[in-house]
Amino acid sequence: MTLPDPDLLKQLPAPHPDRAPLPPAAGPAPGVRLLRGVPYAVPEGSRPLELDLWLPEGPAPLVLYIHGGAWRRGRRDDMGMRTRDWDPGPFARLAAAGLAVACVDYRLSGEATFPAPLDDLWAALRWLALRSAELGIDTRRTVAWGESAGGHLAALLALTHAEPPLAGAVIWYGPSDLTSPRGGFTPDSAATPEAALLGAAPATRPELARAASPLAQVHAAAPPFFLAHGTQDTMVSCSHTEDLASALRAAGVPVRLRLVPGADHGWYGASDDAVSAIFAASLDFAQHV
Incomplete structure (x- = not known):
């Protein structure tokens, strides 16, 4: 077997995301560009990670949106079941309000265990800062926004990313x-989504479970938080959000807490007006934080 041509080996891989040209933009609304499937990182041994970009006329503050799905499934362009039939959709609404939105992939628990998904979000922030001038975004004004498992990751990101610090975090039922x-969660079980995230029952990996718990990462220099949760959530106890709000306030961190009476996970059971009001309050927070 002959050795491959060195020039051939250089040209075979796709361009690195740091240097790859941006894809053509669509124009879903006046003054808004949409770039879908933009690679931002290629973790060793993994698929390329991509993001979708909703870009108003810049320089625009940035929302880094992180999808839910129990850390094991989900789509980057999904803000939950109660927004799927909105027209215009939630990301178009954010862009129309003057916020750039990056909807990001991250490695799921069937692909890699914690801290891999958090590492991916750090990588997304690095790429967005690197390409910020050509994208027309101001990454110094970044708000992490996530729902469910994405809310958990958004909270961790806001609590751990210090250079530069995030401007704020919007956490829905995380x-x-x-x-x-x-x-219904117990840290002793190896059959939970949390165990799949960590690679073992949380009780058997106490230090890792603590590192993956936003509640344990609260500190006085954390950015402001907007927290929202349904009081009848059967999948993620509302106590998660109530305790996080209490810990943040005790540390002197500004917190807005919105509890939705009677709402289950994903705002199931809440009225359309209640869901719209939560979205509007989250948008207002992201605009003015």
């Missing part, structure tokens, strides 16, 4: 504590 029994 888990905040992987160390204590809450609702």
